[in-house]
Every structure is written in C-alpha cells, then in structure tokens.
Amino acid sequence: MRGTTGTATGRERLIGQFRALFHVLVRAWPSLLLTVLLAALALPAGMLIASGLSGAAQSAPGPSQTPGWQLEPEWLSVPQGIGPLSTTAPVPVPAEVAARLDPVLRTDGGGSFTGVVQDAATGKVLFDRDGMANRVPASNMKLLTAVAALRAIGPDSRFATKAIAGPASGPAGGASRTVVLVGGGDVLLGAGESAEDKVLGHAGLATLAKLTAESLRKEGFAGPVQVLVDDSLFTGPSLNPAWNPDDVAAGEAAPLFPLALNSARFDPAVTTGPRPQDAAILAGETFASQLKAAGAAAGLKVGAGVGRLEGKPAADAAVLGQVESATVSQQVDLMLRDSDNYLAETLGRMAAVAAGEPGSNEGATAAVMRQLTDLGIPTSGMTVADVSGLALANQVSARQFAEVVRAITSGPDTRLRAALGGFPVAGLTGTLGDRYVDDSSAEGAGLVRAKTGTLNTVIALSGYVVDADGRLLVFSFIGNDLTPGAAGNKPALDASATVLAACGCS
Template identity: 35%
Template sequence: MSDSQQPPSRRAARESTSGARARRGAAPAAPVADGTVADGSVAAGDEAASAGGIGGFVRRHPRAVLATSLSAAFVLLASGALLAGIAVGSADASPAPVVSETPTAEPDPRTLPATIAQPSLVRTCSILSLARSPELATIYGTVINAGTGEVLFDRRGDAAVRTASVLKVATAAAALSALGPDFRITTKVVAGSTPGTVVLVGAGDATLSRLPAGQESIYRGAPKLSDLAAQVVAAHVAANPDSPGITQLVLDATYWNPADAWHPTWNRDRIPAGFQAPATALMVDGDRADPRAQTSPRSDDPIARAGAAFAQALAAAGNPAGVPSVSRGSAVGGNVLGQVQSQPVSRLIGQMLPNSDNMLGEMLARITSKSLGLDGSGASLTQAITGALNSYGLDTSGLVIKDGSGLATDNGVPPRFMAQLFAVIQKGEQNLSIITDALPVAGQSGTLAGRFTGSSAVARGQVTAKTGFLRSAHTLSGIIRAADGTVLTFAFYAIRDGITDGARPALDALTAGAFRCGNNLSNN
C-alpha cells in the first residue's frame, strides 16, 4: 500500500524518523540487499520485519525474500569479490584511503616461469607381440637409446641371469681395459734344474700352433711350436756343446691352478662335439684335433697334447737326443732358451667374437685376473671382470661371472647392463671400436651370417651383435642402427630349460622390430 494508505501511527513513526534525519542534515540511507542500510538502521518499508522479527517478515513475504536472495546471489557471482568491497552511498561514507607514494607493483599475469617443461614424447611403436612369442619362452630384455641413455623397452632388464656367449663381449671389454690392445701372451722355454732338461712354460696362449711353418691354423698369424723349438735347440746346443741334447721336457701349466680348468656347470659332451676343452694355461690350437677347423673334437687333457706336440717339434728342429721324455712340473728359474708371442689382444678379440671362440674367452678372462694381481682362478673372475669394467663408468654391482666364455649357467649379468655396456662400446672410445669391428653383422658375417631372414631381413647390415646359445638360453645383444637413424643398444635373453632353435628367428624378429621402431619404440 502507499504511504497515504498507511495507518497514522506508522506514518507518524516514519515522519519522525525522517525529521530526525533532516534535523541532522543527513541524507536517507540507501538500503542494501539484506534490508539493512549502511549506517546500520533498517531500510524503509521493512520496519514490520524489524518489529516482528525477520522470521515474521519471511513468513509474510516468502516470494519477495526468494527473489531478493536470488538477485543478490546473481550479482555476487557475476561481479565477484570486487562488489563486496564497494560501500553503498551514505552520508557517513568512510574516508578515502591514502595512496602510498610508491605503489606496490602487481605481478604480471603474463610472466613466464623460469623453466618450461618439455613436452614428453608419446611413443606408439610396439614390439610387445614379438616379445610374447612362445619360442622365446621367458624373455629378459632392454633396449636403450644410445644417444640419450633413455630406456625405451624393458622386460626384467635388471634380472641377473645367464648370458650364454654374449658374456664374451664383457670379457673382451675387460681385457682391453686391464691388458690393453697391444698386449701379447708370451710362451717361453727355460733351462731346467738338471742337465738336458728344459721347461715349457704356458701363460694362457690358446692359439699356439703345432702346424709347421707356412701353414695356418684357425688362428691366422699364431705363433708356432716349430719356431720355439728351433730357438730352444739352438740355445741349448750353444750352451752345452758336449751335451747329448735335450732329454727331458717338463710342462709347466701352473700360471693358474691346472686343476681349476672345468666349471661344474659346463657340459662334458662339448669336448667331443668340438666346442670346448678344459681351460688350462698350456695348450695348442685351442686343443683342436684339426687345427684348421673352427669346430673340431677336443681332448680331456690339453696339457698332454701340447707336450707331445712340442717334443716332436724339438726332434724336428734337430735336437741331438731326438724326442725327449715328457713330465709335468714347474719352472724354478733358469735361463730363457726361447720364446714366442701371440697376436695382440686386439687381434685375439677379432678372432674370438665373430665365431664365438670359447677357449679364447677363457684365456682372456684368466689372464685379465692375473694382470690385476689375482690368481687366475674361476672364482676370481667376478672380481677381475667387474674391476676391469669399472673403468668404463658402469655400475657393475650385482654381476656374477664364473667364466670368460659365458658357458656357465650360473653367470648372472642383467640385460640392462649389457645394453649399457654396448652404449659405451658404440662410441668407440677407450679402444672399444675393436669390439664393434669384430662383432658379427646381421645377415653378413660371423654367427649372424645366416640369420635375419624373411621379414627380419629388413635389419640386415644394420645390427651388429653377439649371439649366445645354451641348452637353457638363446641370447642376442648389440647395436641397432634403426630405420629412423637412431642408434639403439639392446640385450635380449630367451631363457627356458630345453629351449629350441626356434628362439633364434624369434630373437631376430624382435630385434628387427626394434629396428623398425627406432626412437618411437614404446615400452607397451
């Protein structure tokens, strides 16, 4: 209702209030949304709410209250906190704030952070289906971007498991570190402690050859027993002109304990099959029955074979006593009557890796141990090989190394370590290019010459790697020059008792898959 329709008592009250304000000279206070005014009085028209309480007012005007509340909420949401700080018009308005002479600068919302996170690459190329091939049994594997060190693919990569002949790469790297690429193994003969006696002292040269001059063994350029015998006969005759000649030949294979020549997990049937012999410090032609054949039956006693061959060489060199009798012992000093040296370590690695020569692996590992002040035993090899590999800045903790060839089933070298070692090797520093140059190439050389066929042929010539084979493992580890130009290093082990040869093409397919993916290789 209008003011004229209000009861007299209410009009009088309003007039009294207005008059009082007029007398003070104050302007009427403006109401705000909740019905109060800036000076704390109640807005005109809401006296009934004041007199009867807010609850009474709400009961009498529910729609008005609802509309007012919604309007207030809308205004607050639309305007934000800014409107809440604005004072309504009033005669008693607060004084204007004092502005500082040096205003505080507000932060520029456009300022960029000091560093900007680089976008992460979403890789989409998967080899998981290839890794799940039933031919691979349980797969252990790691693939690394050699340039960045990023692990692109990993399945049980930290597990220290058997490597098979892939271990020969670690043996080669250790030998280069401990011995150096130019080191040569010396086999010598010294005068014995009794007249007519000479001592043949072995030092781990498995390449020493019994073939006559002009003929090459499987180890081209190997030193010859014939050369050594000629030196010894000439020196002995010169020193003992009235002597009947060399009557006694003593074989010294104590550079390491000759009884420590066969690891318990090696298979004895490898001896007649032509892959392996006991690892003695004295042998000839890797103890092959046929020095010209890579795979040739070996013997149970390489020392005896070497002694018999040298006794014959002495007779052929003109020993006045003919073929001397042969026994075993150790040198106790004496003048050096003759010596021959192996090819340098760099060349021995070049002969070991392409065809996975087990005897060279054993010799290099044992000699590495001796060079580091250890005893050359199989038990010393974990300390010897890891100690030498530490020079490449790799973490060798957890490695277990029982031999130099990788034939022991209780060797334990994680695939990730091998991939990291190859990442160092592919740089070619510290003479490690010797290893890269010696390794088989997919579809072209060594133990990989006949592999990477069918759909895997796409990676021929682009994978440089070492193969491995045991009755419980097939392995492959090396360097991939991927289709997109990325250099990858990898190690794949397929492990299961009774694993079949079907694992080889499956490993090739897995490696070729990584070649296709390159840096887009996903871990999923």
C-alpha cells in the same frame, strides 16, 4: 613416423637398400677402381683402333713419348668411410619403438623374452621389458669378458710362449738337459711355423723349435734333451665346477691350461666334438716333435715323452726361444665372432693375472666384476659363475648388457672400441653368418651387429645398430625357460633387431 610392424616403409626400405649398397661399394672399392682404370684405358685405345679402320691419315712418327693415361698414377684417392654419426639425428620415441617391437619379440612356446633398447649417445631407455630382471645369458657373458680383458690386459698386449733352459739331469747331473716349454697364456698356438697374418696360429711351435735348436747349437750342445712343460701360470681346478659334465664331454669346454694348440682343438679346422683333456702336455709333445726335426741336422737328440716341471723354473734361466701371440684385441675379436668358450675362459684368467690375482676360475670371475665396477657398469644382482657363459648359474640383466654394449660403442674408455669388430655381422660373419635369411629379418643383414648366446632353454642377442634416421642404438634381448628346439625363437630375436635397423621412430 609409424609404419607397418616388422616391415620397412618405402622410405625405410630405400634407406636400407642404400646402406647395403654403400657397404658393398666400400668393400668393393679396389675392384671398382680397377674397372674405372680399365675404362680409361679402353677409350683412347678404341679411338686409335677406329682411326686405323677408317683410314685416317697418319702423321710422321715423332719422338717416342708415353701418353699420360698410360703412366702409373702418383697417388690413389682413398674412399671415405662412414663418418661420425650425426648428432642431430632424432632420438626414437619410446612408444614408437615399443609399438614395433612388442608384436615380434614373442617366444615360440614356453618361456619369456626380456629386452632393453637404449640410445647409445644419451643412454635414454627407448624400450624396456623387464630389463632389470636377472636372466641366464649364455654366451653373452663373453661381452663382459671382452671388457675385462681389454681393460686389465690392454688391446695391444701379447702373450709369450717361451722355451727356457731347464736343470741338468741324468747321471753326474750333466749327461742330459731339459728344455722347459713355458705357457704364457697363448692357447691359439699353431703346430707349424708362426703365421703372423693370422690370429689362430700367430705363434707357431715349429718356429719356436727352430729358435731353440739354434740356441742349443750355438752352445755346442747336442743332447740328449728332455722336454718339460711349465703350466703353473693357471692355478686351482682346471674345470669350472659350475659346468655341466655333459657339456665338457661334448667339447663345449675342456680343462684350462695357459698354453694350447688351436684353442684346445685337435684340428684347427674341426671346431666341434671332444677336445684334448690335457692341452698343455699335447702342446709339449708337439714342441718336442718339432724340436727333434729342427735339430736333426745338428745331431740334436730329443728324448721320448714329455713331463711337467716340478716347481717353478729358475728366475735366471736362459731363454732359448720365444714366440708371441696375436694381440689381445685380435683374440677378443675371435672370441666374440666364433663364441670360443676356451678362449674366453683363458682371457678371463689372464685378466686376473694382469691384475696380480691368481689365474683361476675365481680369479677370472672376480676380475670381470672388478672391471665392470671400475667402468661404472651397474653390477647389483649380477652373478658371474664363469666368463664364457656355459654355466647356468650366471645371472645378468638385459639392462646390464645394454650398458656394456653402450660402453663399448660410445663410452669414455676408448680401449673398449677394440671389441667393435668382433661383434658378428648379421647374415655375414661368425655366429650370425647363417641367420637373417628369412623375410622377417633379411633387411637386417649387414646392418645388425650382435653377440649371440645359446643354451638348451636360453637364447640371447646383444649388440648395436644404426636406425633408419642415423641414430646409433644398443640393445639386449634374452629368452629364458624356452621350449627346447622351438624353431621360432632365434628368428624372433633377429626380427626384433631388424625392426630397430628399419626404425624411423622419431
């Protein structure tokens, strides 16, 4: 069925409106349930009031008994979510998809767009515009990192940050002690108490400090204590040489360490601007301050300044306290939703460590390539220079990204399903929260889920959507050599994904 290009037919518009209403109802079902209950309460109450006003005869009072409608319900019906997609939904006709996409997938000024659309269930290619051409993908690289982290580390894994007993120091070797803060890969540490309902700040240094102070108190030790940091889990250069120094200066990235506060931000509420250049020492200083406060009542003395541990801690060093991060799947969601470069690079290195390889730039890129190959994703011609997408040396095709999204949505490795919730939702969350607001793409709001990518002359959008006939489609659109600042390029990608959502192209 063919409709006007870029605009839903009346039938498609109705289906889109029904979908949007359905999602609203699912999200709002507790409020709707309350409304129904209130209405149920109001009807009998209204009858009683009407009876009183009309002067109807009142029966003699009998034994007090709570009416059934006032009793607490024994159970509540759970609303049914969207069930499995119908396997009988028609697969779009490639010619129909191309007829709708070609007029809207156009650049504003210079450069070009490549693109691939596939049927998720069968892998059938429904649209292909130079889909095998290598392109600079920007932050779409994080989709590859998500796959590597979920496979190599595991969705339910957590990273531990420990405080361990270090060697004695000072005159006679026993006048003071060291406490070593050991980085285990959690760069989302909070300065305060652990917040177990959150991802950023799930593990808090104040909580770790209290556990450590209590352990020292039980030993009868009151100090002085010197805090050291062990950040030896990561090796090699802390900055990827493929990154533009201007991007680092602007805060797009920072030197990598296996522990950091707020994903290497000074303030969790400020996600732009320069970052700490030594996130490990800053975390150590914060921990030392919290340890001083936690041990004050017991007379614990904490020395000024924080240093780095030389060498490795003793294998049998006593653990004084430990806090654990949010799960890897939760961290992957945060990375994809907010396009967090620092977190992406950390997860790449942790994927390498999990595979027994060095936690370095080279280890991270090799881990991504290895996991893609093991998953059966074609990597011919692919170049992985970093795992966050800042490097212009990255080269990945739209077809390869479409295959990665297909592996996440419907591939045989079900661990990858943990990444689905991290894809930004058009017009609602993450890096798509302020898009899909104009006439060309508004009908895709709430329906399109995709990872964005943006550099000076690069934009990309790779994700998934259910079309008007109920068929799950995966797609990837990548623009390179674009005119910097051209206003029409992002809307063109958004409109293209919206076309797929509205497509009844069978």
